[in-house]
């Protein structure tokens with residue numbers, strides 16, 4: 204009999220609230236012969252305040268034993284900026300070598316968009332997840348004095364760029380439009396830009412059916428609002444991907460709907476799935492957070508683990524639910540309940 | 552009698568076409584007692600192909616003697632990416648210490664916007680212009696091999712951050728809403744983030760009437776499309792400013808309308824004014840480029856040189872022209888002509 208050993212990191216703010224609904228839907232959609240074993244990890248602001256720990260080695264080792272990780276959100280105003288992001292979230296992405304940060308962007312016919320004319324939007328961003336400006340390299344000299352110099356070093360390796368570019372070509376190749384856009388800023392960041400551009404071109408020769416395109420990151424943000432239909436698959440570095448995917452979320456229904464997967468395609472370590480949104484401390488505890496992004500992240504998790512039919516059911520349930528949401532305000536739990544009911548019936 | 556010694560760098564692609572119209576409007580708006588002396592500098596792709604030069608020292612020294620510089624756009628597909636950007640445009644910004652890169656974003660009632668509901672938009676971005684990830688620091692090791700490591704170093708100094716932050720507070724203080732938003736990514740780029748955030752807070756104590764706000768760059772892009780009315784003045788680093796201002800341009804009528812000033816507030820070197828858009832080689836020579844961004848850059852130039860009434864006339868002429876553009880397609884020269892006629896009569 205089959206089983207999924209799932210690690211759950213509810214985290215801070217609305218994290219625990221949306222994760223509860225994600226698990227509700229996951230349980231509802233799994234076939235009865237699949238045993239779901241979850242183990243919750245108490246990591247985040249509470250733990251840090253209590254013990255000073257962000258991610259102890261023993262817990263990192265324990266997490267490595269799971270098939271996958273579901274994470275809510277981390278970060279709280281009571282914790283200095285960066286402590287939990289660097290010490291927990293990014294530490295997990297780096298330790299488990301999540302080099303494909305996968306972020307689909309699709310505008311559902313019934314989702315809200317700030318864009319006039321409701322363009323067709325259906326693309327996926329393959330964001331590099333383990334290097335670039337996110338490495339934490341850099342430091343400061345004469346800190347706190349009028350002579351301070353603070354640096355941030357973006358580190359880009361041929362290994363790191365090639366594997367994510369190759370993954371993006373594979374995804375583009377498998378989609379009907381077969382189009383891949385590299386986003387960078389190679390006219391200013393010339394060292395990293397040359398590496399990204401040359402690998403993008405070289406690997407492209409192996410995918411003659413994929414049409415390619417290059418955009419500077421600033422131009423890409425323009426097209427995301429004036430002509431998002433032009434995008435199919437985007438591959439980009441860690442920081443540009445962070446920016447583009449929040450913007451992509453904004454134009455496809457808001458971050459309440461944006462899912463993501465931090466994927467290690469080799470399977471050497473568990474992949475981690477999380478909504479793109481943060482911990483939203485301002486609405487935590489009000490029961491108003493939309494759990495849909497977490498539920499869609501569960502769909503990515505199911506697909507990653509080979510449960511394609513179940514992943515499709517979850518996505519279909521969300522689509523059907525969105526079509527009936529118009530103006531209705533529901534609690535976090537009510538949305539989770541509705542989706543859990545739907546996954547059992549949708550498509551039947 | 553008064554005079555303006557203006558350096559003109561038409562540059563590449565549509566650069567010369569839009570600069571011609573900018574000069575047309577400048578001549579038309581200047582009072583008859585102001586002598587306009589222009590000197591054109593042949594810099595850009597043609598020069599580079601002919602001589603291999605991007606910005607020779609003698610020309611840099613000559614440029615330094617002017618009161619201001621008007622630049623069209625540089626860059627061409629026939630020149631390797633970065634050569635003209637780094638060797639000419641950024642070299643000018645750095646050599647003349649243009650630490651305030653000023654980019655207003657205002658949605659005119661008659662300008663096109665991709666946003667539904669046409670929100671009120673009226674903010675200005677104060678982008679740092681002389682450091683951050685734009686320094687060119689970094690390099691590559693084992694270049695071109697499977698073991699290549701390419702780095703980009705963002706360099707941030709207390710001097711550089713404080714002077715631009717202070718400039719932004721001054722601008723916020725002088726505006727009716729008195730609101731200043733710092734945009735950074737201080738939860739990931741913790742070294743530079745701490746420097747920016749601490750200086751932002753410390754300088755803020757000198758401006759008790761200015762309301763302050765902090766946003767991560769990813770969240771800022773969301774608000775730029777879902778709630779752009781919340782912004783008054785934004786201060787941010789060189790790269791984030793590049794990205795945000797293209798997005799800001801997209802939501803306020805497109806890059807055909809976005810003006811910018813590369814300002815050295817000390818007056819030690821000439822400031823440089825240029826449209827935010829690039830050289831657009833695809834439409835160069837067709838006579839269809841919109842010169843309005845250049846004309847609005849001329850308004851910023853006039854204001855910088857103390858010709859406030861003339862700057863306001865140019866802006867009023869553009870506003871009046873926009874109100875009558877609806878659907879009409881005009882050539883670059885026809886738009887310049889129309890604006891030149893208007894500056895002579897508007898407000899009379």
Ligand SMILES: CC(C)[C@H](C(=O)O)[C@@H](O)C(=O)O
Pocket residue numbers: 278288289292293445479481738739769
């Ligand atoms: C919380 C933060 C560190 C994170 C990131 O920048 O990657 C978030 O914005 C995201 O996009 O997942």
Ligand SMILES: CC(C)[C@H](C(=O)O)[C@@H](O)C(=O)O
Pocket residue numbers: 390391421626636637640641793827829
């Ligand atoms: C051409 C390029 C170097 C430049 C920049 O990145 O600053 C441009 O995008 C701009 O915004 O002025």
